[in-house]
Amino acid sequence: MPSKRLFDRIDSIQLRGVTKKYDDRFAINDVSIDIEGGELVIFIGPSGSGKTTTLRMINRLIEPDSGTILINDQNVMELEPVALRRNIGYVIQSIGLFPHMTIAENIGLVAKLEGWNEKKIKDRVKYLLDFVSLPSEMFMDRYPHQLSGGQQQRVGLARALLMDPPLLLMDEPFGALDPILRKQLQEEFYQIREKLGKTIIFVTHDIEEAFKLGDRIAIMDDAKLVQIGTAEELIFHPVNEMVASIVDSGKKFKHLDTLKIKDLISPLECMYVHDGSLDIESAISSMIEKNIEIAVVSNGSGPLGIVKLIDLLRMEDKDSKIADHVVEIPSFSRNELLSSSLKIMQKNGHSMAFVMTDEKLSGFLFPNDAFSQVIG
Amino acid sequence: MDKEHKGVDSLLLSDLIEVWETNSLTLRTIEHLTMFGIAIVLASIIGVFLGLFLYSRPKIAHPMLNLLNLVETIPDIPLLVLLLPIFGLGKEPTIVASVLYSLLPITRNTYTGLKEVDLKYVDIARAMGLSEKDILFKVRIPLSLPMIVGGLRIALVFTMGVVTLGGLIAAGGLGAALIAGIQLYKINTILVVGFWTGLLAVIFDGLAGMIEKRLQRRYGIW
Numbered sequence: 001m002p003s004k005r006l007f008d009r010i011d012s013i014q015l016r017g018v019t020k021k022y023d024d025r026f027a028i029n030d031v032s033i034d035i036e037g038g039e040l041v042i043f044i045g046p047s048g049s050g051k052t053t054t055l056r057m058i059n060r061l062i063e064p065d066s067g068t069i070l071i072n073d074q075n076v077m078e079l080e081p082v083a084l085r086r087n088i089g090y091v092i093q094s095i096g097l098f099p100h101m102t103i104a105e106n107i108g109l110v111a112k113l114e115g116w117n118e119k120k121i122k123d124r125v126k127y128l129l130d131f132v133s134l135p136s137e138m139f140m141d142r143y144p145h146q147l148s149g150g151q152q153q154r155v156g157l158a159r160a161l162l163m164d165p166p167l168l169l170m171d172e173p174f175g176a177l178d179p180i181l182r183k184q185l186q187e188e189f190y191q192i193r194e195k196l197g198k199t200i201i202f203v204t205h206d207i208e209e210a211f212k213l214g215d216r217i218a219i220m221d222d223a224k225l226v227q228i229g230t231a232e233e234l235i236f237h238p239v240n241e242m243v244a245s246i247v248d249s250g251k252k253f254k255h256l257d258t259l260k261i262k263d264l265i266s267p268l269e270c271m272y273v274h275d276g277s278l279d280i281e282s283a284i285s286s287m288i289e290k291n292i293e294i295a296v297v298s299n300g301s302g303p304l305g306i307v308k309l310i311d312l313l314r315m316e317d318k319d320s321k322i323a324d325h326v327v328e329i330p331s332f333s334r335n336e337l338l339s340s341s342l343k344i345m346q347k348n349g350h351s352m353a354f355v356m357t358d359e360k361l362s363g364f365l366f367p368n369d370a371f372s373q374v375i376g
Numbered sequence: 377m378d379k380e381h382k383g384v385d386s387l388l389l390s391d392l393i394e395v396w397e398t399n400s401l402t403l404r405t406i407e408h409l410t411m412f413g414i415a416i417v418l419a420s421i422i423g424v425f426l427g428l429f430l431y432s433r434p435k436i437a438h439p440m441l442n443l444l445n446l447v448e449t450i451p452d453i454p455l456l457v458l459l460l461p462i463f464g465l466g467k468e469p470t471i472v473a474s475v476l477y478s479l480l481p482i483t484r485n486t487y488t489g490l491k492e493v494d495l496k497y498v499d500i501a502r503a504m505g506l507s508e509k510d511i512l513f514k515v516r517i518p519l520s521l522p523m524i525v526g527g528l529r530i531a532l533v534f535t536m537g538v539v540t541l542g543g544l545i546a547a548g549g550l551g552a553a554l555i556a557g558i559q560l561y562k563i564n565t566i567l568v569v570g571f572w573t574g575l576l577a578v579i580f581d582g583l584a585g586m587i588e589k590r591l592q593r594r595y596g597i598w
Contacts, residue, residue, distance in 0.1 A: 003505070061503055085505035096500035099595040100518045109514065110504055143594060159504070 003083040018067035026223040042214035089160030097144035104140040128158035265363040276323030408549035419478035427486020470542030478531035485527025489520025
């Protein structure tokens with residue numbers, strides 16, 4: 001049964017004195033926030049501070065004891081929950097792809113319940129898989145357990161986008177991924193966000209992620225909203241010590257001129273390194289097994305470049321060596337100045353670089369990540 | 377030596393054919409599997425529905441499962457005898473007894489399977505906008521299938537045993553041939569029918585086991 005399209009776009013989301021208690025403990029206490037359409041607002045705070053509870057109230061997974069939540073001036077408590085939720089995309093850390101359904105069935109489930117015809121569902125699923133950089137013909141018929149963590153999270157996002165909801169709720173979507181994969185997906189998400197043009201409410205406990213992705217950041221503590229503002233506002237005008245300490249990791253890199261690459265290095269783990277003589281087939285299975293999406297290709301004496309899992313999966317000739325498909329990326333010594341390295345990378349359009357210590361590969365540099373850390 | 381060996385071979389084969397024909401084991405097998413099939417289908421339908429019902433009424437789940445447990449503790453021959461006054465002799469009491477024994481594993485596994493579906497799947501299903509009915513049919517039941525098939529597998533073994541015992545109360549089937557063999561003290565008949573009944577049980581158990589494994593593998597549980 002098709003459910004009503006409740007809103008084509010978000011003009012505003014307003015929380016007015018929203019309170020929720022479990023026994024005599026406040027989960028959230030008198031929280032009021034105004035969110036504009038098209039904004040990406042990040043909720044951050046210690047665990048138990050009420051950020052996930054706030055998120056889950058917007059699609060009525062949790063209902064407030066008092067206060068109101070308005071989307072485009074409609075009280076969510078007066079909307080039918082199933083229809084409301086089909087108008088709001090939801091992505092969570094544990095992803096929760098249904099293990100008994102193929103990837104295509106997972107993504108298309110709600111469309112099927114809405115009574116779309118097979119062809120329309122298939123086309124939409126294909127479009128979404130390609131949108132999240134998974135070759136559709138390769139992934140549609142697989143089961144979730146055959147995918148790596150990063151691939152599953154991409155499917156999770158595709159599933160949330162199925163009904164083209166104007167609002168996305170994301171609860172630590174990259175939280176379970178290893179640091180390098182997390183940065184890569186943040187990077188991609190940052191890029192597709194423009195294309196999406198959606199209002200997004202995003203929960204994280206990672207201040208770097210907040211600075212990198214958020215238009216505004218809401219800091220929560222002990223069931224209350226402590227402060228909401230842009231990164232600059234929080235850094236320059238924190239309302240209290242707690243806010244100051246949370247944003248501190250962004251603040252310490254104030255002087256870009258003196259920063260060296262080693263201050264912002266993402267350390268390399270040896271599981272990323274693959275020998276250039278490996279054929280594509282074995283590289284793919286090794287990367288899936290290790291749950292990584294990029295691999296450093298090395299020829300014994302040093303790194304040749306990188307290969308991305310997505311690209312390898314698309315290759316026709318699975319017997320050829322990965323050394324033949326390497327994408328070269330710049331490499332810098334860890335003691336070089338950050339500013340000059342970033343300029344070089346920006347000029348050449350590179351999104352990552354190797355960092356070398358004594359001629360040996362020791363880590364990666366992600367420029368967007370670096371920028372987000374130095375905004376203070 | 378060679379000759380003697382050959383003699384044993386041909387003796388076995390001819391005995392087998394003779395036992396099979398004099399006891400009309402083809403017909404007996406058909407009777408046996410018919411009762412077996414009816415009992416299993418009935419027990420599956422009733423068991424799964426009862427499991428679903430108990431899942432929707434958690435308050436009566438425990439007393440009901442305890443009752444089924446009680447039925448399970450009655451030894452099989454007394455149970456057959458208890459059913460005689462109600463259903464008379466023959467196939468009916470045998471099928472009823474089989475169903476009664478099979479209900480516990482199927483109902484219990486259905487109920488437990490539905491109840492113990494990982495809550496993260498239920499939560500995301502709700503968040504995606506599935507109604508409670510959709511959650512039951514699209515998420516809870518499919519995710520409980522490996523567990524339900526596990527219950528069915530136990531029921532298959534019980535039922536094979538009870539249907540064989542039905543021979544005692546004129547239900548026909550392979551049990552009848554076995555009883556006849558025992559009463560006339562025909563070792564060959566006892567061996568052939570006993571072995572054949574056992575083999576059938578192993579085959580059905582193996583088939584159900586294969587389905588169970590396939591479901592588990594498909595769901596990535598193993």
